[in-house]
Every structure is written in structure tokens, then in C-alpha cells.
Amino acid sequence: MAEKQEDRKVTPRSEDFAGWYNDVVLRAELADYSPVRGCIVFRPDGFAIWEALRDELDRRIKATGARNAYFPLFIPQSFLAREAEHVAGFAPEVAVVTHGGGKELEEPLVVRPTSETIINHMFAQWIKSHRDLPLMVNQWCNVVRWEMRTRIFLRTAEFLWQEGHTAHSTRAEAQAETLRILELYRDFCEQFLALPLVTGRKSAAERFPGADETYTIESLMPDGRALQCGTSHFLGQNFARVFGIRFLDEQNQLQYPWQTSWGVSTRLLGAIIMTHGDDQGLRLPPTVAATQVVVVPIWRKAAEAEAVRAAARRAHDELRAAGIRVHLDERDGVTPGFKFNEWEMRGVPLRVEIGPRDVASGEAVLARRDLAGQAGKSKAALSALAEHVGRMLGEIQHGLYEQAAQAMRAAIHEFDDYGAFCQRLGGEGGGGMAYVYWCGDADCETKIREDTRATCRAIPLGQKTAPGKCIVCGRPAREQAYFATAY
Amino acid sequence: MAEKQEDRKVTPRSEDFAGWYNDVVLRAELADYSPVRGCIVFRPDGFAIWEALRDELDRRIKATGARNAYFPLFIPQSFLAREAEHVAGFAPEVAVVTHGGGKELEEPLVVRPTSETIINHMFAQWIKSHRDLPLMVNQWCNVVRWEMRTRIFLRTAEFLWQEGHTAHSTRAEAQAETLRILELYRDFCEQFLALPLVTGRKSAAERFPGADETYTIESLMPDGRALQCGTSHFLGQNFARVFGIRFLDEQNQLQYPWQTSWGVSTRLLGAIIMTHGDDQGLRLPPTVAATQVVVVPIWRKAAEAEAVRAAARRAHDELRAAGIRVHLDERDGVTPGFKFNEWEMRGVPLRVEIGPRDVASGEAVLARRDLAGQAGKSKAALSALAEHVGRMLGEIQHGLYEQAAQAMRAAIHEFDDYGAFCQRLGGEGGGGMAYVYWCGDADCETKIREDTRATCRAIPLGQKTAPGKCIVCGRPAREQAYFATAY
Numbered sequence: 021m022a023e024k025q026e027d028r029k030v031t032p033r034s035e036d037f038a039g040w041y042n043d044v045v046l047r048a049e050l051a052d053y054s055p056v057r058g059c060i061v062f063r064p065d066g067f068a069i070w071e072a073l074r075d076e077l078d079r080r081i082k083a084t085g086a087r088n089a090y091f092p093l094f095i096p097q098s099f100l101a102r103e104a105e106h107v108a109g110f111a112p113e114v115a116v117v118t119h120g121g122g123k124e125l126e127e128p129l130v131v132r133p134t135s136e137t138i139i140n141h142m143f144a145q146w147i148k149s150h151r152d153l154p155l156m157v158n159q160w161c162n163v164v165r166w167e168m169r170t171r172i173f174l175r176t177a178e179f180l181w182q183e184g185h186t187a188h189s190t191r192a193e194a195q196a197e198t199l200r201i202l203e204l205y206r207d208f209c210e211q212f213l214a215l216p217l218v219t220g221r222k223s224a225a226e227r228f229p230g231a232d233e234t235y236t237i238e239s240l241m242p243d244g245r246a247l248q249c250g251t252s253h254f255l256g257q258n259f260a261r262v263f264g265i266r267f268l269d270e271q272n273q274l275q276y277p278w279q280t281s282w283g284v285s286t287r288l289l290g291a292i293i294m295t296h297g298d299d300q301g302l303r304l305p306p307t308v309a310a311t312q313v314v315v316v317p318i319w320r321k322a323a324e325a326e327a328v329r330a331a332a333r334r335a336h337d338e339l340r341a342a343g344i345r346v347h348l349d350e351r352d353g354v355t356p357g358f359k360f361n362e363w364e365m366r367g368v369p370l371r372v373e374i375g376p377r378d379v380a381s382g383e384a385v386l387a388r389r390d391l392a393g394q395a396g397k398s399k400a401a402l403s404a405l406a407e408h409v410g411r412m413l414g415e416i417q418h419g420l421y422e423q424a425a426q427a428m429r430a431a432i433h434e435f436d437d438y439g440a441f442c443q444r445l446g447g448e449g450g451g452g453m454a455y456v457y458w459c460g461d462a463d464c465e466t467k468i469r470e471d472t473r474a475t476c477r478a479i480p481l482g483q484k485t486a487p488g489k490c491i492v493c494g495r496p497a498r499e500q501a502y503f504a505t506a507y
Numbered sequence: 508m509a510e511k512q513e514d515r516k517v518t519p520r521s522e523d524f525a526g527w528y529n530d531v532v533l534r535a536e537l538a539d540y541s542p543v544r545g546c547i548v549f550r551p552d553g554f555a556i557w558e559a560l561r562d563e564l565d566r567r568i569k570a571t572g573a574r575n576a577y578f579p580l581f582i583p584q585s586f587l588a589r590e591a592e593h594v595a596g597f598a599p600e601v602a603v604v605t606h607g608g609g610k611e612l613e614e615p616l617v618v619r620p621t622s623e624t625i626i627n628h629m630f631a632q633w634i635k636s637h638r639d640l641p642l643m644v645n646q647w648c649n650v651v652r653w654e655m656r657t658r659i660f661l662r663t664a665e666f667l668w669q670e671g672h673t674a675h676s677t678r679a680e681a682q683a684e685t686l687r688i689l690e691l692y693r694d695f696c697e698q699f700l701a702l703p704l705v706t707g708r709k710s711a712a713e714r715f716p717g718a719d720e721t722y723t724i725e726s727l728m729p730d731g732r733a734l735q736c737g738t739s740h741f742l743g744q745n746f747a748r749v750f751g752i753r754f755l756d757e758q759n760q761l762q763y764p765w766q767t768s769w770g771v772s773t774r775l776l777g778a779i780i781m782t783h784g785d786d787q788g789l790r791l792p793p794t795v796a797a798t799q800v801v802v803v804p805i806w807r808k809a810a811e812a813e814a815v816r817a818a819a820r821r822a823h824d825e826l827r828a829a830g831i832r833v834h835l836d837e838r839d840g841v842t843p844g845f846k847f848n849e850w851e852m853r854g855v856p857l858r859v860e861i862g863p864r865d866v867a868s869g870e871a872v873l874a875r876r877d878l879a880g881q882a883g884k885s886k887a888a889l890s891a892l893a894e895h896v897g898r899m900l901g902e903i904q905h906g907l908y909e910q911a912a913q914a915m916r917a918a919i920h921e922f923d924d925y926g927a928f929c930q931r932l933g934g935e936g937g938g939g940m941a942y943v944y945w946c947g948d949a950d951c952e953t954k955i956r957e958d959t960r961a962t963c964r965a966i967p968l969g970q971k972t973a974p975g976k977c978i979v980c981g982r983p984a985r986e987q988a989y990f991a992t993a994y
Binding site: 052087088091093113115116141 | 539541543546551554555557575578581582586598603604606607608609615616625628629633649665667
């Protein structure tokens with residue numbers, strides 16, 4: 021296997037972004053296509069990213085007081101139909117089970133595209149009194165939405181996600197929960213995944229089907245297209261009414277609770293890959309890298325081998341004892357240069373090289389994946405390697421975020437001329453993000469989409485800017501919004 | 508809600524074991540029925556047991572070198588058909604997706620009942636050389652097997668599990684892996700879940716469809732029925748041949764790899780509940796209890812309240828700081844006795860009571876859930892509470908195992924008379940386990956099943972006993988086997 025990799029070059033990112041993305045995902049063995057249309061296989065190196073991400077997010081979600089639960093994969097078709105907007109949004113893209121145990125079912129079952137309906141059916145049985153509120157559950161599971169065109173991690177028929185569902189006594193409490201999760205997602209993506217974001221609420225056209233308000237975290241990929249990374253929905257009392265969830269308040273009056281739902285998915289893996297990768301392959305934030313550090317022993321003469329290998333093993337053991345996820349690449353028969361390329365392709369954040377001269381001087385060469393060439397190279401004393409490496413992993417995490425944030429800032433433009441706006445956003449590929457005044461009228465939003473394919477990605481909260489003129493119609497506009505072509 | 512619980516008594520375990528089981532599961536809020544036939548809802552207190560179990564087992568599986576991955580939920584119907592025994596075993600109980608995205612599918616998709624077929628299809632693309640072996644992956648996922656009769660956790664259409672799949676260069680290596688996992692499961696169930704077991708290989712009639720050999724861990728429930736808790740299969744080259752998995756060995760010859768698969772499921776929750784529970788409700792091993800310790804402040808006069816509550820809070824904080832999962836029950840309006848009953852019902856392993864006299868003497872009363880009445884009561888100095896409680900949780904874990912092991916040993920009987928054997932195993936309900944000589948002939952096995960409903964649960968490995976006579980036909984028998992009526 022290994023030898024073949026040198027033959028297959030990765031498509032340069034600047035030439036063909038989509039081709040580069042697929043090459044990197046397949047070459048780094050993160051995922052593979054499956055024989056089932058729209059479904060992918062998460063290979064161990066890809067799934068390890070998801071596990072690291074999931075474990076950290078799970079800790080953060082539990083810290084809010086939500087608890088994990090698990091609801092059925094199947095939903096009676098009639099359930100989906102109860103909320104009018106919800107069914108309109110999801111019915112066209114569901115997979116339907118019609119037969120079970122060799123017989124045709126009396127009522128077809130839908131494979132969950134999201135679980136509001138079945139969860140709220142259960143909530144109706146569990147919520148009786150204000151003492152049962154707030155009820156906050158989260159579920160990690162697979163969901164299915166039939167997709168015509170598959171992009172690994174970004175758009176697949178089956179994907180993995182978490183979906184939180186909460187019910188509260190008051191509107192204010194549910195609204196606060198919606199925004200608390202939005203902030204939780206933002207902090208998690210920025211700090212843990214090194215993904216820069218803009219945040220805000222969605223326009224009515226882009227809302228979750230059945231929600232009163234949807235809030236979003238959006239990132240901008242290097243090809244100039246926006247990627248929705250997570251959403252938090254204020255559901256009002258819509259689902260409570262159709263599923264008959266009512267509770268006795270402190271005055272002994274029956275009330276409908278106020279609800280939220282929120283989720284992020286394996287799509288975040290796509291965001292990490294696209295945001296940080298380069299022509300050499302993946303660049304993984306140390307927080308999610310299955311291997312954070314690779315140690316490569318280097319020697320030419322057989323006489324040098326023993327001392328070098330022993331030093332490399334000691335370095336490996338010391339790093340592992342310090343809780344760093346480290347791999348020692350002792351393979352014979354492949355050159356150090358081949359190893360360097362392979363680990364760069366796989367996105368390992370830091371390489372530790374140990375050769376005969378390093379052993380003699382008691383040092384190792386460190387090569388950072390986030391800084392190319394000499395800029396990323398430095399030396400560290402073998403006697404204090406773990407401490408040095410630990411600190412450097414923190415710097416790499418920060419460095420990847422700063423590089424991405426700078427690139428994103430450079431690709432966000434403000435416009436007051438609709439022609440210039442259309443020229444930028446309507447070109448081939450993504451045109452970055454435009455931050456423009458919009459009057460809020462759906463007709464103007466539609467015109468933008470028809471003229472440029474761009475959609476409203478987010479309307480930032482708490483804007484303090486002076487009113488301006490709508491980029492489309494010129495009428496007064498109180499708010500600015502981000503528009504972009506989206507994945 | 509709380510007040511109602513006093514009215515609803517749990518069915519006594521001795522009167523109606525199945526009724527007791529359902530009462531406990533529902534009253535302790537571990538799970539609920541769902542509107543989808545055969546599918547259940549895991550409520551937070553039930554799912555927390557699964558999470559604790561899963562996290563520990565995941566660590567142990569990863570320590571063997573297997574890595575987690577994720578394969579599609581859907582399997583093309585034709586895949587299932589490729590291995591003749593496999594399709595015969597699973598086709599009758601699959602759920603079938605016939606429509607997706609509003610259209611009828613060209614080929615129906617089966618919702619995975621197990622993933623040998625799709626995983627081996629992928630293995631065929633990943634395995635080319637002996638250097639790609641061993642390939643060891645594990646997957647935590649949901650699976651669906653259409654069931655007519657549902658028993659919460661024990662038999663449900665959808666359940667959660669892990670399934671490991673490995674491929675090796677040699678038969679010996681694959682056989683060793685099969686047995687290594689059997690031993691891993693045994694140690695995990697006994698040490699972590701406090702479940703006593705017998706282990707061994709299955710008879711040909713009870714093998715996994717498509718396996719050359721199936722090994723099993725079996726426990727015996729208090730109602731005298733056996734529960735299969737996990738299986739490890741030696742698949743030989745059966746799936747490799749039908750999915751065309753071949754590798755170049757060190758002599759550059761094409762070979763089929765040797766394979767294994769193995770799994771445990773949410774059924775283990777049922778084993779924990781049935782094995783340890785009593786007429787007061789659940790009794791959870793501290794390892795899997797979402798709440799390991801509940802602290803209950805007790806006072807009568809308002810003047811006492813402040814000091815008692817402060818001491819209870821300090822105890823709570825100290826236990827939490829020591830890494831113990833502790834809950835402080837400060838509710839007003841319910842009596843201490845009500846609280847005791849509720850936490851006993853929910854299976855919390857240890858209760859810490861703190862009253863005015865305890866505050867004065869600097870002590871707390873501890874009440875162990877594994878020992879009823881005064882036998883489980885003791886005092887501990889508040890100044891060294893965490894250390895004392897930590898040690899006692901270990902004793903409770905051990906105590907639950909010992910009680911269960913003793914009960915299981917008492918329910919295993921040896922027979923040399925077929926009439927006595929049938930009388931014991933063929934009665935109403937489960938008759939415990941019989942450990943008897945069996946010649947290995949399928950006709951004798953069938954006769955036992957027809958006469959008693961009991962099946963062969965396990966044939967222990969490495970038996971050193973002298974040959975005997977088959978319990979059914981009287982012909983020479985080299986081995987003894989466990990027979991029991993099974994869940």
C-alpha cells in the first residue's frame with residue numbers, strides 16, 4: 021500500500037477544490053464510498069476525529085444540565101404529518117420502511133430525518149407538572165435524509181449527529197436556552213475545532229421547518245462558500261400544541277411548554293478538513309487528531325541505528341506518559357522523506373525527528389504542520405521534550421485558528437452597490453461572504469438568490485450599526501446580514 | 508409525580524418475575540414503550556447505565572488494538588443473500604426500505620440486522636497484502652431485527668450494540684482473537700457488571716448463521732432462565748470467500764483471510780436489572796450507577812435544619828470532589844422515608860443519612876443497597892467520609908457479584924437421569940441450568956428441546972472430566988454441556 025502513495029499526487033487545492041477535498045479524504049483514509057447510494061463509511065482515522073469531537077461536546081452539553089437518552093430510529097409516517105411546516109420540509113427526503121419480518125406493515129415507518137415528532141410524543145407522556153420542567157434531553161444517533169448528490173461528510177443520506185430537545189415553562193427560558201446553546205456551539209467550534217464563525221439568526225426562508233426562529237453558526241470555506249455548522253431552534257409552542265404536551269403551572273392552570281431543539285453533525289468533519297487542509301493534505305487541530313505527534317528516527321549508517329532508535333523510543337514513551345497521543349514510526353524500508361509526506365498527508369500536527377547528531381546534542385528537531393518549511397522547524401531538548409511539545413500543541417491549535425480567521429476575514433466584504441455585490445457573489449465557485457444591509461423583505465432575498473445563487477446565511481444579533489439602505493431595493497434597512505453561496 | 512409513587516407498589520419478584528421486571532424498569536424510569544412496535548425509548552437513567560458500560564467496554568476493546576469505525580445503516584438486499592446460512596438466519600427478521608426521496612428504490616435496502624456483509628464488502632477493498640492484516644474494527648450502532656414479542660432491553664426490534672469485525676492472516680490467529688474477546692467479555696461482565704457467567708462454545712444448532720464456531724457468555728436469571736449476554740464468532744473463511752477478500756501473503760500467494768465477529772448489546776441492561784434487583788426495586792452495581800451515593804439530610808425541628816443541611820452539603824461536595832457520583836436530595840415536602848424508598852427503587856448503591864445527632868457526633872449513617880435492613884447499616888466519621896464511601900462502593904460491587912454468583916451456583920444442577928432432568932427443566936418457568944453429559948448428537952439436542960423447551964447454552968472449553976453417558980441416549984459422551992430454558 022505505502023509505496024503506491026508516492027505515485028498518487030493530491031489534486032492542488034487552488035486548481036480544483038472539490039477534487040482536492042475528495043483526494044485528501046480518501047488518501048488520509050478518513051472515509052470511503054459505500055455500495056449504498058448516499059451512504060459513506062467512516063474509517064478509523066476519520067471516526068477518531070468524530071469521537072474526540074463528540075466526547076468534548078458531550079461533556080459541554082451535559083454541563084448545561086441536559087441528559088442523554090435514545091429514541092426509536094423509526095417514526096410512524098403519520099407523526100411526521102402532524103406539524104404542517106415540518107412535514108413539508110422533511111417528507112420529500114425521507115427513507116420509508118414498508119416491510120418488516122417478511123410482511124407489509126400496516127403503517128409505513130419513516131427512518132428519522134430528525135426526532136422532534138417522536139420525542140415530543142414521549143414528552144407528552146412525561147410532562148404533567150411545572151415540576152417536570154425544564155426537561156432537557158440530548159441524543160447521539162444516525163439520521164437519514166435522502167440526498168441526490170453526495171459529498172463525503174458534507175451531504176450524505178445517512179449522517180451522525182446530536183440532537184438536543186428541551187421543554188421549558190416560559191417563553192423567556194426557552195429563548196435563553198436557544199441562545200445558550202448557540203453560544204456553546206460557537207465556543208466549541210472556535211476553541212476546540214479551530215473553526216472561525218459568524219453567528220446570528222436565520223431569515224424566515226432558511227428556518228428549520230416548524231421553528232419560530234432558527235439561530236446558526238456559519239463558517240466560510242477557502243473556496244468562498246459558506247458552510248452551516250450547527251443550528252439552534254426556538255420552536256415556540258408549535259410541537260407542544262400538535263403533540264398535546266401540557267403541564268399544570270404553579271397556579272394549577274394547564275399550559276403548553278416552550279421548546280427548543282439544536283444539533284451539529286458529522287458535517288463538522290468536512291469543515292475541519294476544508295478549513296485547515298493544504299496542498300500537502302490534512303492539517304488537524306491537536307484537539308481532534310488521533311495522532312498528535314509522530315516520532316521519526318533517522319539514521320544512515322547501521323552503527324547509528326541503535327542509539328537513534330533507543331532515543332526515539334524514549335521520546336515516544338515520555339510523550340505518551342504525558343498524555344500526548346503519539347506514534348513512533350519505526351518502519352524499515354521507507355525513507356524518512358516518505359514518512360514525512362505520509363504524516364503530513366494525514367494531518368499529524370507535530371513531527372519529532374531524531375537523528376545521530378540530535379542524540380549527540382541531546383536535542384530533537386520539531387516540525388509543525390501548521391507552518392510550512394523552516395518557519396515551522398525548531399529544536400527542543402530531549403530532557404524537557406514533553407513539556408515543550410505540550411506547549412507547542414497549544415500554539416498549533418491557536419495558529420490554525422488564527423490562519424483560518426484571517427482568511428475568513430479577508431473573504432468577507434461589505435457592499436453598498438448591488439452590481440458589485442452580484443459580480444462578487446455570482447461568479448464561478450464561491451465568492452466569499454457579503455455583509456450587506458437588507459430590508460428583510462423575502463422578495464429581495466429571492467432576487468439575490470436568483471441573481472447570484474447566494475442565500476442569507478446569518479443576521480447577527482444585537483447589531484448596533486446605524487440603519488442603512490437595502491442592497492437590493494434601496495429602502496430603509498435596520499440590519500445587516502451575511503449572504504453567501506452555501507454548501 | 509413524586510406523591511403518586513407511594514401508591515403504586517412494585518409487583519413482588521417472587522409472585523410474577525416478568526411483572527416485577529416491567530414495573531421496575533418503568534418505575535425507575537430506565538425506559539418506556541414507544542409508539543413504534545418493538546422499539547423502546549431509553550430514558551436518561553437507563554441510558555446512563557449504557558453509557559457507563561459502553562465507555563468501559565470501549566476502552567477495553569481499544570486496548571486489544573481494534574479501532575472504531577462506522578458503516579452504513581442500510582445494506583443492499585442482495586448482499587445479505589450472498590452467504591447462504593447468513594441469509595437463512597436473518598432474512599425472516601429484517602426491516603426493508605423500499606422508498607427513498609419519494610421514489611421506489613431499484614433495489615430494496617435492508618436495515619442492518621448485523622454488519623458482516625457490508626463490512627466485508629469494504630474489507631475486500633482495503634485488504635490487499637499481509638501488511639494490511641490484522642484488520643480489526645469495532646462499531647457502536649443501532650441494529651434492527653423484527654421481533655413479534657417485545658421485552659424491554661431483552662428483545663426489541665431496534666437495539667444498540669457493538670460489533671467487532673476482524674480479519675487475520677492465519678486460522679490460529681483468528682481463533683485466538685475469538686477466544687481473547689470471549690475472555691474480555693467474561694472479565695468485563697463479571698468485574699464491571701457483577702454478572703456471574705458460564706462460558707463455552709455453542710452447539711451447531713445455536714451457532715451464528717455463517718460462523719464455523721460460536722462462543723458465548725451465558726448468565727442465569729433469578730427466574731431460572733438463561734440469558735445469552737454476548738457472543739464471539741470464528742467465521743473461518745466463509746465471508747472472505749463470498750465477498751472476495753484476498754491478500755498476498757509473504758510468499759506472494761493470494762490467500763483468503765480468517766475472520767471473527769463479536770458483540771454485546773443493550774440486552775446487558777436487562778441482565779443487570781434481573782440479576783441484582785429485589786422487591787424494593789433496582790440494585791445497581793456502583794460502576795454503572797448514574798448516582799452512586801445519595802445524601803439525605805434529616806431533621807424535625809426547624810432549628811435543626813440549618814446545621815443538618817450545611818453538613819449534608821459539605822458531605823455532598825466532599826464526595827463529588829473525590830470523583831464519586833453523588834446526589835443531594837434536599838427536597839422539601841416529602842418525608843425521609845419517601846426519599847429512602849425512592850432511591851432504593853432507583854437502585855442507588857449507597858445512602859448517606861445525616862441528622863442532628865449525626866452532626867453533633869461528627870458522623871453519618873450509611874445504608875447499603877446490597878444488604879437489607881440493619882445488616883447494611885453502619886456509621887462513618889464525616890471527617891473521612893469520601894475515603895470510607897469509596898471503599899464501601901467497592902465492597903458493594905463485590906457483594907452484588909457474590910450474591911448473584913451464589914444464587915447462580917445454587918441453580919445449576921447435575922443430572923444422570925433423564926426423567927429428573929426433564930422434570931426440573933420442563934416445569935413452569937425456568938428450571939435453572941442443568942450441567943449434563945451430552946453425546947453431541949443433534950437428535951438428542953432436539954429431543955431435549957421438545958421435551959423441556961431447554962436448549963444447549965454452552966459447552967465449556969478445556970473440560971478435564973472423565974467421559975460419561977449422554978443424558979438422553981446413554982451413548983458415550985466426551986463432554987458436559989449447560990442446558991436451560993433461555994430468554
